[in-house]
Amino acid sequence: xxxxxxxxxxxxxxxxxxxxxxxxxxxxxxxxxxxxxxxxxxxxxxxxxxxxxxxxxxxxxxxxxxxxxxxxx
Numbered sequence: 001x002x003x004x005x006x007x008x009x010x011x012x013x014x015x016x017x018x019x020x021x022x023x024x025x026x027x028x029x030x031x032x033x034x035x036x037x038x039x040x041x042x043x044x045x046x047x048x049x050x051x052x053x054x055x056x057x058x059x060x061x062x063x064x065x066x067x068x069x070x071x072x073x
Contacts, residue, residue, distance in 0.1 A: 013071075018071055021069075021071070022071075027048050029068065029069075030068050030069045030070065030071060031050060031064055031065060031069070031070045031071070032046060032048050032049045032050065032071050032073075033049065033050055033052060033064070033071065033072045033073070034046070034049040034050065034051050034052075034073060035052060035053060035057060035072055035073070036051075036053065036054075036073075037053050046073070049073075050063075052064075
């Protein structure tokens, strides 16, 4: 799977839009992806977020479900 294919249908959402999106769905209906470094994630992250640091993302794409919306921060 190529990185471009996974995120080709992307759009920017405001924090309020993301909050409403998440509130309207069960956690298993989307992926919340934190692409920061492990130390940043450890200091604090959104509950339910999955950590895949940006430098590792292309190698770990198979861990993401392409059939679910992915929210990246």
